[in-house]
Every structure is written in structure tokens, then in C-alpha cells.
Amino acid sequence: xxxxxxxxxxxxxxxxxxxxxxxxxxxxxxxxxxxxxxxxxxxxxxxxxxxxxxxxxxxxxxxxxxxxxxxxxxxxxxxxxxxxxxxxxxxxxxxxxxxxxxxxxxxxxxxxxxxxxxxxxxxxxxxxxxxxxxxxxxxxxxxxxxxxxxxxxxxxxxxxxxxxxxxxxxxxxxxxxxxxxxxxxxxxxxxxxxxxxxxxxxxxxxxxxxxxxxxxxxxxxxxxxxxxxxxxxxxxxxxxxxxxxxxxxxxxxxxxxxxxxxxxxxxxxxxxxxxxxxxxxxxxxxxxxxxxxxxxxxxxxxxxxx
Amino acid sequence: xxxxxxxxxxxxxxxxxxxxxxxxxxxxxxxxxxxxxxxxxxxxxxxxxxxxxxxxxxxxxxxxxxxxxxxxxxxxxxxxxxxxxxxxxxxxxxxxxxxxxxxxxxxxxxxxxxxxxxxxxxxxxxxxxxxxxxxxxxxxxxxxxxxxxxxxxxxxxxxxxxxxxxxxxxxxxxxxxxxxxxxxxxxxxxxxxxxxxxxxxxxxxxxxxxxxxxxxxxxxxxxxxxxxxxxxxxxxxxxxxxxxxxxxxxxxxxxxxxxxxxxxxxxxxxxxxxxxxxxxxxxxxxxxxxxxxxxxxxxxxxxxxx
Numbered sequence: 001x002x003x004x005x006x007x008x009x010x011x012x013x014x015x016x017x018x019x020x021x022x023x024x025x026x027x028x029x030x031x032x033x034x035x036x037x038x039x040x041x042x043x044x045x046x047x048x049x050x051x052x053x054x055x056x057x058x059x060x061x062x063x064x065x066x067x068x069x070x071x072x073x074x075x076x077x078x079x080x081x082x083x084x085x086x087x088x089x090x091x092x093x094x095x096x097x098x099x100x101x102x103x104x105x106x107x108x109x110x111x112x113x114x115x116x117x118x119x120x121x122x123x124x125x126x127x128x129x130x131x132x133x134x135x136x137x138x139x140x141x142x143x144x145x146x147x148x149x150x151x152x153x154x155x156x157x158x159x160x161x162x163x164x165x166x167x168x169x170x171x172x173x174x175x176x177x178x179x180x181x182x183x184x185x186x187x188x189x190x191x192x193x194x195x196x197x198x199x200x201x202x203x204x205x206x207x208x209x210x211x212x213x214x215x216x217x218x219x220x221x222x223x224x225x226x227x228x229x230x231x232x233x234x235x236x237x238x239x240x241x242x243x244x245x246x247x248x249x250x251x252x253x254x255x256x257x258x259x260x261x262x263x264x265x266x267x268x269x270x271x272x273x274x275x276x277x278x279x280x281x282x283x284x285x286x287x288x289x290x291x292x293x294x295x296x297x298x299x300x301x302x303x304x305x306x
Numbered sequence: 307x308x309x310x311x312x313x314x315x316x317x318x319x320x321x322x323x324x325x326x327x328x329x330x331x332x333x334x335x336x337x338x339x340x341x342x343x344x345x346x347x348x349x350x351x352x353x354x355x356x357x358x359x360x361x362x363x364x365x366x367x368x369x370x371x372x373x374x375x376x377x378x379x380x381x382x383x384x385x386x387x388x389x390x391x392x393x394x395x396x397x398x399x400x401x402x403x404x405x406x407x408x409x410x411x412x413x414x415x416x417x418x419x420x421x422x423x424x425x426x427x428x429x430x431x432x433x434x435x436x437x438x439x440x441x442x443x444x445x446x447x448x449x450x451x452x453x454x455x456x457x458x459x460x461x462x463x464x465x466x467x468x469x470x471x472x473x474x475x476x477x478x479x480x481x482x483x484x485x486x487x488x489x490x491x492x493x494x495x496x497x498x499x500x501x502x503x504x505x506x507x508x509x510x511x512x513x514x515x516x517x518x519x520x521x522x523x524x525x526x527x528x529x530x531x532x533x534x535x536x537x538x539x540x541x542x543x544x545x546x547x548x549x550x551x552x553x554x555x556x557x558x559x560x561x562x563x564x565x566x567x568x569x570x571x572x573x574x575x576x577x578x579x580x581x582x583x584x585x586x587x588x589x590x591x592x593x594x595x596x597x598x599x600x601x602x603x604x605x606x607x608x609x610x611x612x
Contacts, residue, residue: 078577102527126527129604130591136604145526175523188509188516190527196506197531199568200499201587203561210494216593217481220451221408221432221496222535224591224600225503229528231591234584238577245572252569255509256562262505263558266551271384271544278540281507285436285530285537287522294530298435298442300606 006165007096009034011068013061013083015048016233017128018100019074020137023053025170028139038064040075048134062090070166072123073099073111078239080107084114091118096159098123102186102236103243104150104179112152120152121163124182125172126190130231143171144292150179187247191240192255195248197229198237312471313402315340317374319367319389321354322539323434324406325380326443329359331476334445344370345440346381354440368396376472378429379405379417384545386413390420397424402465404429408492408542409549410456410485418458426458427469430488431478432496436537449477450598456485493553497546498561501554503535504543 010026012019015037023035037054038061039045049057058064065071065087073083080101091097096119101107104122111120127145129136147167151160164174177185204215204223215223241248265273289296316332318325321343329341343360344367345351355363364370371377371393379389386407397403402425407413410428417426433451435442453473457466470480483491510521510529521529547554571579595602 126524128527131604138604146524148524185516185520185524186527188513189521189524189529192510193506193528193532195568195572196502196565197528198584198587199565200502200561201590202583203557203564204494204498205586205590207494207557207560209556210491212590212593214491215495216590216597216599218432218452218454218491218495219594219597219599221434221492222499222503223495224594225531225535226499227587227591227594227600228606229531230584230587232584234581234588237584238580241572241580242575242577245575248572249569250515251509251513252565254513255506256565258509259502259505259562262501263555266501266547266554269548269551271548274544274547275540277508278504278536278538278543280511281504281533281536282540284507284511284518284522285533287518288525288530288533291522291525293522293525294533295606295608297608298437298444300534300601300608302601302603302606 004169005030005033006162006169007033007070009036009068009070011036011038011064011071012054012074013038013064013071013087014074015039015044015053015134016074017132017136018125019072020048020051020053020134021139021141022072022074022170024137024139025142027053029169029171034067036064036066036068044134051134053134053137061086065090065092065095067092069095070163071095071097073097073101076233076236076239077101077103077107077243081110081114084111088115091115096121096163098163100125102190102240104182106243108150108152108179119155119159121155121160122150122179123163123167124148124150124186125167127172128232130228132233140171142167145172147172147174148182149174149176150182151176183244183247184250187244187251191244191248192251194229194232194237195241195252196255197226200226201230310475311336311339312468312475313339313376315342315374317342317344317370317377318360318380319344319370319377319393320380321345321350321359321440322380323438323442324431325378326354326357326359326440327445327447328378328380328406328476330443330445331448333359335475335477342370342372342374350440357440359440359443367392371396371398371401373398375401376469377401377403379403379407382542382545383407383409383413383549387416387420390417394420397421402427402469404469406431408496408546410488412549414456414458414485425461425465427461427466428456428485429469429473430454430456430492431473433478434538436534438539446477448473451478453478453480454488455480455482456488457482489550489553490556493550493557497550497554498557500535500538500543501547501558502561503532506532507536
């Protein structure tokens with residue numbers, strides 16, 4: 001292993017937005033690294049091969065594992081158990097297995113069951129776009145974004161440190177967290193926002209009183225901000241909600257309570273309650289921009305070109 | 307009135323984001339136009355004067371009306387009645403009065419009561435950013451965006467045509483609509499999305515189990531998309547919800563019904579129902595991007611700079 005290169009050969013299982021972005025980012029950060037890829041979908045394999053983002057793209061998942069010292073499962077949360085079972089017989093000795101699932105506690109259980117004795121350092125890069133597939137990935141996706149590691153209790157500290165180094169090397173900021181806490185934090189910062197966005201976009205598009213054409217036409221009034229999240233991969237998100245059901249329902253319950261309070265204020269004409277609430281939420285955005293997790297460009301800079 | 311310039315002298319009452327953007331856009335589109343401005347807040351007047359965005363900025367609202375053939379009220383919806391009463395004694399003969407409020411039926415009533423006999427052509431440009439104040443405005447804010455006119459029943463067609471020409475000239479696409487219909491359409495495309503965003507951001511920032519610091523840190527998982535809307539002007543939005551109470555409550559009711567359905571699906575582990583819903587919402591975004599009301603740049607192009 002060369003200086004500063006935490007792994008010599010990385011195998012990526014699943015070559016969608018995240019898997020293909022890791023491939024591109026690793027290639028850019030670690031020029032000598034060997035990258036193997038696999039995808040259950042032959043069409044995705046062919047497209048990834050055409051893009052040239054990995055060195056080897058065997059049709060057999062076992063062949064992709066050969067010699068890999070890091071294997072990252074980049075498949076929907078609901079497919080993790082099957083992917084882990086498929087790689088189990090083929091892992092090189094000492095290989096570390098990681099994943100990029102958005103729910104960590106249930107995935108950890110699935111990986112442990114399928115991979116007894118294997119060093120597990122699950123990860124969740126808090127980065128993404130609404131696009132899917134190997135063409136959608138790009139090398140800078142993780143730059144400046146957080147990647148949360150939730151190492152198994154029995155994972156050696158050295159293994160966690162190597163996975164952390166891998167993510168730092170491709171531009172991410174790394175944090176180590178307990179899997180259960182991860183799931184609650186992400187329920188609030190990611191899962192509930194997606195559920196709300198999916199709901200809102202669906203609601204607006206099937207109102208009887210307002211046509212879908214009107215909704216699209218006048219979407220710049222606010223609605224369009226929800227549509228990016230609501231355009232995210234349906235399979236991925238179905239799995240996240242099923243896997244992190246408890247965390248999502250807990251935060252949803254709080255949201256519904258708050259929404260009922262604002263609904264009462266509107267019904268009662270209580271302008272003061274509305275003003276107070278709306279004043280507090282402004283500060284949060286300033287903090288997010290300050291932390292570099294968003295841009296302050298007005299309208300995200302999406303004013304149409306001249 | 308020169309060729310292609312629908313008004314010779316425009317008076318803008320309220321010099322926040324929208325008023326100051328109209329001033330800049332009109333200056334750019336109609337070089338010879340005379341622009342008068344007024345703001346109840348002396349500090350805003352001073353800042354607008356320093357920016358040089360209008361020709362005249364009298365401390366007396368009556369002086370700003372002198373000779374204006376178009377007066378546009380750019381104040382929060384709840385301040386429209388007072389603004390209309392303040393300009394009433396000073397309007398030049400034949401002046402057309404418009405506004406930019408986000409709720410139209412209640413504003414139309416307030417304007418009619420305060421301005422009997424005056425030609426009223428209310429407008430709502432579907433454009434904005436989360437920033438406020440005269441510094442936040444820019445000349446291209448309305449470019450490619452829709453502006454909905456809701457002329458009073460007794461407004462001459464010629465007056466509506468002139469106001470339409472004014473907005474077209476500064477880059478907007480113009481539509482004429484009944485005020486009540488406007489309020490329902492905007493409840494779906496703008497008011498409810500803002501209410502939901504305000505709620506979501508408030509909820510996430512006062513959870514006991516998750517700290518505000520964590521919410522900010524991991525906001526790129528989806529939460530940050532809500533924060534732009536939730537950073538919008540509190541006074542403006544308080545007034546919108548109070549003014550368009552019925553439209554907002556009607557659409558909110560549908561949203562809550564849909565959300566309850568998805569909650570049941572999560573609780574029951576009904577992945578098929580979730581997948582079906584999430585698949586439908588993707589198409590809406592493609593249509594919005596196709597219509598030029600959003601950009602297809604992944605992540606709105608807000609990946610951090612290299």
C-alpha cells in the first residue's frame with residue numbers, strides 16, 4: 001500500500017449515482033488504485049464500462065471481489081442483505097466491507113448476519129443529487145460533505161481509520177457515530193424532508209381544483225424547491241422508509257404536531273404566532289450557509305440565463 | 307409616452323426585494339422612464355437612495371404620486387389597505403394602480419374600498435428569493451417568470467394591456483386570471499410549500515433527540531432544500547396565510563390526507579404503495595425543468611467549489 005493510499009484495490013457493488021461517484025472520486029484522488037465494479041443489471045454494467053470508470057467489470061460478482069481490500073456496497077438499503085450474501089464466499093482475507101446506505105442500524109444487522117467474522121465499517125456519505133445511474137455520478141460529489149461511519153462494535157480501530165482516510169482522501173469530512181443515533185439524526189435531516197417533499201409534490205399534482213399544468217407553470221412560487229427531492233430514486237427511498245420506520249415515524253409525529261399548531265394559528269387569525277415561528281426559521285438557513293452546506297446565491301443562482 | 311414604453315412615470319410604494327427589483331428592471335428595460343419611490347421606513351428610503359435605484363425618493367408619499375401614471379404597491383399583503391388609503395388623495399388623474407401581493411382576492415377588496423373609481427390592475431409576479439430589502443433586488447428577477455394579472459371587473463382592457471406590456475418589457479411572461487382562481491392555484495404552488503417548509507425547519511430545529519448543530523451539519527441530506535423557503539420574509543408570509551386562509555386550509559387538508567396515507571404505508575411496511583407514489587413525483591420535476599422554471603444542474607449546481 002503506497003503512502004497516503006489507504007486501500008490498494010476497491011470493489012464497488014452497485015454502480016449508480018453513489019457507486020459511480022466513488023469510482024470517479026477514487027480514481028482522481030488515488031491515481032494508482034485498482035477499481036473493480038459490479039452491478040446486477042447487465043445494462044448498468046455495459047454503461048459503466050462505456051464510461052470507463054472502473055478497471056474491471058466482471059459479470060460474476062465473485063470475480064469482482066478478487067484481491068479487494070475494501071468492498072463498498074452501493075445498493076439500495078433493501079438489497080444490502082442479498083448483496084452481502086452474494087459477496088460472502090468470495091471475500092479476500094482481511095477485506096473490510098463497507099456500504100453507503102442511508103439507514104444504518106438495520107443494514108448493520110443484515111451485514112453482520114451475512115458476513116460473520118468480517119470487519120464491518122458501514123458508512124453514509126451525506127451527499128447526493130436527484131439523478132440516478134452511472135452517468136449521474138461525478139468526482140466532486142463528496143467534496144465538503146459529511147460522511148458518517150458507524151463501525152461495528154468489533155471492528156478494529158485501524159480498520160475504521162483506513163475507511164475514514166479513504167473518505168477524507170476523496171474530499172469528505174468524516175464523523176464516527178453510533179448506528180442508532182445516525183438513524184434518528186438522518187430521520188430529521190434527510191428522511192422526513194424527503195417524505196414531505198414526495199407527499200407535497202404528489203398532492204399538488206392530483207388536486208382536482210388546480211391542474212398539473214398550472215402547478216408546473218407557477219412552480220417558481222416555492223413548489224419547485226420540493227421537486228428536486230421528490231425526483232430522487234423511488235427504490236432507494238422505499239427501502240429507506242421501510243428500514244428506518246421508527247425514526248421516521250417519531251420525527252413525523254413531531255412535524256404533524258407543529259403543523260397542527262400552525263394550522264390552528266391560521267384558522268384563528270393568530271398573526272403573532274405565525275410571525276414568531278417564521279422568524280426563528282430564518283436563522284437556521286444562515287447557519288447552514290455559514291457551515292458551507294449550501295450556497296447563499298439568491299434563488300440558488302437559478303435565475304434564467306440572459 | 308414613447309413607442310414601446312407603456313408608462314412614463316412609475317411610482318413604487320415599498321422598496322424591498324420586489325419593489326427594488328421592479329425599479330432596477332424598469333430602469334434597464336425603459337431607459338427614459340421616470341421612477342419615484344416611497345417606503346414607510348426612513349432607513350429603507352436612505353438605503354434605496356444610496357443604491358440610486360429610483361429618481362425621486364420623497365419622505366412624503368403624496369409627493370411620490372405626483373404625475374405617476376402607474377403606481378405599484380409593493381408592500382406585504384396586510385399593509386395594502388393602509389398603503390392604498392395613503393395614496394388615494396394624491397393619485398394623478400387616470401393613474402392605474404397595481405400591486406404585487408401574493409394573495410389577490412382580499413387585496414382586490416381592500417384596494418377597491420380605499421380607491422373607488424380608480425383603475426385597478428393587480429399583479430403577482432411569481433418570482434422571488436429568500437432575501438429581503440432594497441439590497442436584495444436585481445434587474446433579472448422576473449426574467450422568464452410568470453406574472454399573473456387579476457384586473458378588476460371594471461378595469462378597461464386597455465389598462466390591463468398596458469400593465470401586461472410593462473411586465474413583458476421587464477422579461478416576465480404574463481397571464482390574466484380571476485383573483486379567486488389565482489388564490490387557489492397559488493395556495494398549491496406557493497403558499498402550502500412555504501407553510502410546510504416553515505414547519506419542517508422549525509420542527510427539526512427544536513427536537514430534543516437531535517441537536518440543532520447536527521441538523522445544520524447534516525442538512526445536505528435533504529433538509530437544506532427546505533431552508534431557502536423557510537428563510538423568507540416573516541411579515542410577508544404571516545400576511546399571506548392570514549389573507550388566503552381558505553385556499554391554504556383547503557390544500558393543506560389534501561396534503562394531510564396524502565401524508566396520512568404514506569404514514570400508513572410506512573407503518574404497514576407496504577413498499578409497493580411507497581414505490582408507486584415516489585415514481586409518479588419524478589415526472590413532475592422533469593416537466594418543470596422543461597418549462598424553464600428550474601435548472602437541471604444536479605444539486606442546483608451547489609456542489610462546493612474546488
